[in-house]
Amino acid sequence: MPTIHYVILVPMVYVALVVFLAGTAWRGVRIFRGLRASLAGTVGPTRPPRRIGALYETLLLPKVLRHHPVRWALAATFHLALLLLVLSHLELVTEIGALQVVPHDVPLGSGVVGAIFVVAVLFFLCRRFHAPARAISAASDYYLLIVLLLTALFGLELHLARSLFGYATVEVDAYREYLSSLLTLRPTLPEALTLDFVGHPFLLALHVFFANLFLLLFPWSKMMHALLAFALTRLGRR
Amino acid sequence: MTVAATARDRGDPHELPTSLPSTDGLDAARGVLARAVGGLGCFQLDACLRCGLCNDACHIYLAEPEPANLPAAKAAQVTRLFRRYHTPLGRWLPRLAGAHELNANALRELGDAVYGRCTACGRCALACGIGLDLRDILRVGRQMCAAAGLVPDGLERTVKNQLETGNQMAIAREELLSTAAWLSEDLQAEMGDPAARVHVDEKGKRVFYLVNPREVKFFPLSLLAAAGVFHAAGESWTMSSRFYDVTNYGFYAGDDAAARELTRRVIEEAVALGAEEIVLSECGHGYRSFRWEGPRWLGRAYPLAIRSVLELLEEYLDTGRIRVDPAKNPARVTLHDPCNLVRLGGLVEPQRRVLARVTQDFVEMTPNRAQNFCCGGGGGMLSMSEYGERRVRSGRIKADQIRATGARVVATPCHNCADQLLELSKKYGLGTEIQAVVELVYSALVYPATREPPGAASARTVARLPD
Ligand code: HEM
Ligand code: SF4
Ligand code: SF4
Numbered sequence: 001m002p003t004i005h006y007v008i009l010v011p012m013v014y015v016a017l018v019v020f021l022a023g024t025a026w027r028g029v030r031i032f033r034g035l036r037a038s039l040a041g042t043v044g045p046t047r048p049p050r051r052i053g054a055l056y057e058t059l060l061l062p063k064v065l066r067h068h069p070v071r072w073a074l075a076a077t078f079h080l081a082l083l084l085l086v087l088s089h090l091e092l093v094t095e096i097g098a099l100q101v102v103p104h105d106v107p108l109g110s111g112v113v114g115a116i117f118v119v120a121v122l123f124f125l126c127r128r129f130h131a132p133a134r135a136i137s138a139a140s141d142y143y144l145l146i147v148l149l150l151t152a153l154f155g156l157e158l159h160l161a162r163s164l165f166g167y168a169t170v171e172v173d174a175y176r177e178y179l180s181s182l183l184t185l186r187p188t189l190p191e192a193l194t195l196d197f198v199g200h201p202f203l204l205a206l207h208v209f210f211a212n213l214f215l216l217l218f219p220w221s222k223m224m225h226a227l228l229a230f231a232l233t234r235l236g237r238r
Numbered sequence: 239m240t241v242a243a244t245a246r247d248r249g250d251p252h253e254l255p256t257s258l259p260s261t262d263g264l265d266a267a268r269g270v271l272a273r274a275v276g277g278l279g280c281f282q283l284d285a286c287l288r289c290g291l292c293n294d295a296c297h298i299y300l301a302e303p304e305p306a307n308l309p310a311a312k313a314a315q316v317t318r319l320f321r322r323y324h325t326p327l328g329r330w331l332p333r334l335a336g337a338h339e340l341n342a343n344a345l346r347e348l349g350d351a352v353y354g355r356c357t358a359c360g361r362c363a364l365a366c367g368i369g370l371d372l373r374d375i376l377r378v379g380r381q382m383c384a385a386a387g388l389v390p391d392g393l394e395r396t397v398k399n400q401l402e403t404g405n406q407m408a409i410a411r412e413e414l415l416s417t418a419a420w421l422s423e424d425l426q427a428e429m430g431d432p433a434a435r436v437h438v439d440e441k442g443k444r445v446f447y448l449v450n451p452r453e454v455k456f457f458p459l460s461l462l463a464a465a466g467v468f469h470a471a472g473e474s475w476t477m478s479s480r481f482y483d484v485t486n487y488g489f490y491a492g493d494d495a496a497a498r499e500l501t502r503r504v505i506e507e508a509v510a511l512g513a514e515e516i517v518l519s520e521c522g523h524g525y526r527s528f529r530w531e532g533p534r535w536l537g538r539a540y541p542l543a544i545r546s547v548l549e550l551l552e553e554y555l556d557t558g559r560i561r562v563d564p565a566k567n568p569a570r571v572t573l574h575d576p577c578n579l580v581r582l583g584g585l586v587e588p589q590r591r592v593l594a595r596v597t598q599d600f601v602e603m604t605p606n607r608a609q610n611f612c613c614g615g616g617g618g619m620l621s622m623s624e625y626g627e628r629r630v631r632s633g634r635i636k637a638d639q640i641r642a643t644g645a646r647v648v649a650t651p652c653h654n655c656a657d658q659l660l661e662l663s664k665k666y667g668l669g670t671e672i673q674a675v676v677e678l679v680y681s682a683l684v685y686p687a688t689r690e691p692p693g694a695a696s697a698r699t700v701a702r703l704p705d
Contacts, residue, residue: 034280041277043530045584057369064367068291075367135305136288136314138336140327220327225368228285232369 005194005201008209009178010187016212023219028227035231048236058230078120084113085152092172093179114156121149144221147214154207161200258342263386268323268340270382275324282374283320284328286313292362292372297611297635298355302628307355309362313372315351316379319344349388352379354625357617357632358490359577364609373582380492389491392621397487397496404503405483407451414438414479417454421462425469428462429685434469436461437476439511445475446513447547448484448504448528450521450653457653460673463680464519464547470685471559475517481507484524485654489531490618497527498535505532505540515543517550520651520674522576522616525583546579548651551679552588555595562682567597571678572645574603574636574659575610576652589651589675596682597647603639611635613650615658630665633658637666647671649678 042048049057057063065072088108091099099108125145128137174192181188194201217223259267274283292309293299299307306312314336321328321337328337338344356376363371383389389397399408415438422435437443445468453461468475481503488496508516518524525546533539554560573593579585586607593600603610614633619625636659640648648663648670650656659672 031281034277037277038282041534043534044582045530061367063365063369064291067295067365071291132293132303132305132308133288133290136290136308136310138288138314138318138334140334140336141288143334220325222285222287225285225287228281229368231281232285232371235369 005205006189008205008212009189009193010182012212013182013208016215020215020218024224024227027219027224031224031227031231035234038235042235044236046236048234051234054230054233057233058226074120074123077116078124081113081117081120084108085117085155088113092175093183094176111156111159114152114159118149118152118156121145121152125149140217140221144214144217144223147210147217151207151210151214154203154210158200158203158207161203259345259386259388263388264340264342264345266385266387267345267382270378270385271320271323271340274320274378278374278378279320279324282370283317283378284325285368285370286310286317286375287368288314289367291367292365295362295365297359297361297614298357298628298632301614301632301634306351309356309372312351312356313375315344315348316375316382319348319382320378345383345386345388348379349383349390352376352383352492353390353393353618353622354628357577357612357614357619359612359616360582361577361609361612364581377492380490381494384492389493390622390624392623393487393491393618396618396621397491397493400483400485400487400500401496404481405451405454406485406487407455409451409454411479414454414482417458417461418477421458421465425462425465429466429469431469431685434466436465438479440476442512443474443476444514445473445550446508446511446516446542447475447477447482447519448516448524449477449482449519450484450524451482452653452657453519457656457674460520460653460677463674463677466680466685467551467554467560467676467683470683471554476511476513478507478511484518484521484528486524486527487618487621489523489527490621494535497531501528501532501535504528505536505542509541513542515545516540518544518546520547520653520676522578522580522583522652522654525585526578529583546585546588546651548585548588548592548675551592551676555592560679561684562596562679563684564596564598564682566682567647567678568599569597569646570599570601570644571597571647571649572601572603572640572643573606574613574640574648574650574652574655575607576650576655577610577612577616579651580610581608589649592675592679593649596679601643601645603643611639613655613658613662615654615661620654620657629658630661633662634666637662637668640668640670641666645670647673647678649673649675651675 039048048054061072061075064075087099090096091108125142127133128141128145171192174190177188177190178193192200193204271279271283288310290308290310296307296309299309318336318338319340321335322332322339323329325335325337327335332338356372358373358376360371360373363369363373366372396406400406403409418436418438425434425436426432447464447468449461449464450457483500483504486497486500488494488498488500504516516528518528528544529546555562571593573589575581575586590600590602605611613636614629619629640659640662646669648659650659650672651674653674656672656674659670662668663670663672
């Protein structure tokens with residue numbers, strides 16, 4: 001098993017998770033401290049929505065729906081697909097009974113969710129190469145989307161390879177063994193995931209590499225907009 | 239792949255203000271950014287997704303769709319500087335983050351964006367998915383420019399005038415008194431009542447009335463109309479000859495110290511004259527700053543009540559203190575919603591209900607109320623001659639809105655907007671008259687002793703305006 005394979009699948013995952021969690025918490029604390037400081041100083045005719053109202057606005061984006069219904073639908077599709085993908089990864093860690101209320105294969109969506117996600121990311125990315133979005137884009141806007149796209153593409157390929165092209169040796173159990181070993185801080189790599197560092201294990205390494213990269217960037221990038229949207233909505237500046 | 243096109247890319251280097259900030263100025267501007275970190279900064283100055291959902295909310299971009307006019311590009315002039323010094327990614331990987339050094343040129347471009355390409359109308363905030371209000375960001379930008387001494391000349395002079403003379407147009411006290419005197423004569427003649435007059439410096443009156451100095455200089459008939467309506471309603475009111483200015487150019491310049499001082503004087507004058515209530519004449523940013531920002535600037539609530547004359551007019555109608563006949567205003571009237579009064583001031587309906595009762599054919603523009611477009615003259619634009627052409631070009635959106643209503647009269651509860659709308663009417667051949675709401679109420683007035691309804695008021699309003 002090449003070292004690089006191990007580095008990506010074990011230490012880098014740990015580093016990425018720690019940076020992701022610590023960074024998000026750090027920014028989260030700063031954001032909500034700033035929110036408290038600013039709430040005192042805001043004046044104006046509109047009363048900011050309370051927590052529930054802010055949550056409603058953050059999750060359903062009524063303002064976008066009103067002004068840009070098509071973009072709203074695209075954004076909703078993208079974020080929903082993302083949510084489903086995150087859930088499906090949780091199922092790869094361990095079986096979650098609550099999620100099986102609607103019975104499905106693991107990972108969920110049979111590749112369709114992943115495909116939708118890829119198309120949505122492609123849309124966001126292509127958009128950035130055209131005016132007027134191009135004029136307001138920073139370099140990180142492109143890289144973030146590219147990292148997300150690559151993560152999703154390799155993940156999708158991983159899935160398709162397993163179900164279509166007979167990498168039948170790789171079962172969900174192999175992932176569960178790997179991921180739960182990471183969680184219990186006794187990392188082991190099942191042979192099915194490392195075999196020869198070609199084919200399936202090669203794709204897996206790429207998928208995990210880009211996912212790590214995304215997690216590493218997350219707290220420092222505009223990906224914090226989920227929290228920011230809630231905080232800004234609470235501030236009620238309209 | 240720059241965050242915002244540079245001035246050279248835009249091909250208009252000459253439109254940038256010529257003065258360069260000193261080293262001290264740059265440090266002062268950096269200080270403004272640093273002070274933002276604990277509050278708004280940590281989540282507003284690095285939040286924009288650059289998704290562009292707000293693009294077509296901006297009248298300036300719609301009228302001139304060039305990259306520098308994109309709301310997010312204007313905001314980026316501030317946020318790229320913030321990111322460079324106060325975010326991890328911007329500090330370590332500035333190019334990746336689209337962060338930029340705060341140097342003399344960056345500050346000049348910032349000034350061009352926050353003063354010359356944005357009227358702080360707040361319309362873009364209506365469209366933002368994450369609830370960002372670019373006004374807050376651009377305000378930090380204006381504060382940076384103010385700290386660095388880069389406020390555009392016209393705006394700076396106006397702030398100075400206001401601080402030194404008590405009114406933004408530097409009108410001498412004698413001029414105000416003589417205007418009040420001849421307006422009183424006219425009013426007595428029009429109303430046929432020798433008791434009607436413009437009250438100045440009278441103690442113990444209920445209402446302390448603030449006006450836009452433009453009313454004294456260019457639109458005296460709107461002051462006359464207010465005096466006439468007050469008289470008809472039997473109101474106890476007065477103005478001050480020292481501090482009667484409803485505007486606040488410190489607010490526009492991003493100069494909080496000046497804004498605070500201007501507010502303090504007026505409130506103290508009202509208290510000194512023993513008034514019970516401050517009534518603001520029709521003014522968008524005057525309403526926003528006195529009604530909402532003032533107590534924050536002063537750090538305490540006012541010792542007396544405050545409201546807009548529009549609310550008072552509605553009360554007169556509701557309680558029967560004045561009688562009106564809409565047939566006296568037969569022409570089609572539409573209403574412009576000043577951003578600072580309506581979207582940002584929350585005063586939306588009284589002016590509509592008043593107009594519906596004093597005119598015969600009142601029609602709304604589309605869009606209206608909080609969704610209305612800025613006339614293009616807000617944000618202090620009118621006082622910055624260097625941006626005059628841009629201002630008129632950006633007014634095209636408003637001109638199109640007005641034309642579509644087929645109205646002959648545009649009522650606007652703001653004298654800043656009135657100036658811009660008059661210019662738009664000429665430049666875009668709209669053939670519309672511009673009137674304050676109180677002027678329309680006055681011309682609909684049924685006053686027992688009225689000899690001749692003062693219908694020709696607006697024509698004279700236009701005639702008195704210099705070119
Ligand atoms: C509930 C919280 C969230 C809200 C309110 C929200 C809101 C938005 C909005 C308004 C857009 C712009 C859509 C457009 O351009 O049409 C967007 C884009 C995006 N969101 Fe979210 N989002 C949330 C959570 C997340 C999370 C957790 C992620 C995590 C990875 C995420 C990833 C993205 C990405 C990658 C884009 C595309 C950005 C681009 O165009 O450059 N969002 N989001
Ligand atoms: S505040 Fe108004 S003028 Fe400024 S960017 Fe937003 S929409 Fe345009
Ligand atoms: S809609 Fe909001 S997040 Fe998107 S570009 Fe405009 S200000 Fe930024």
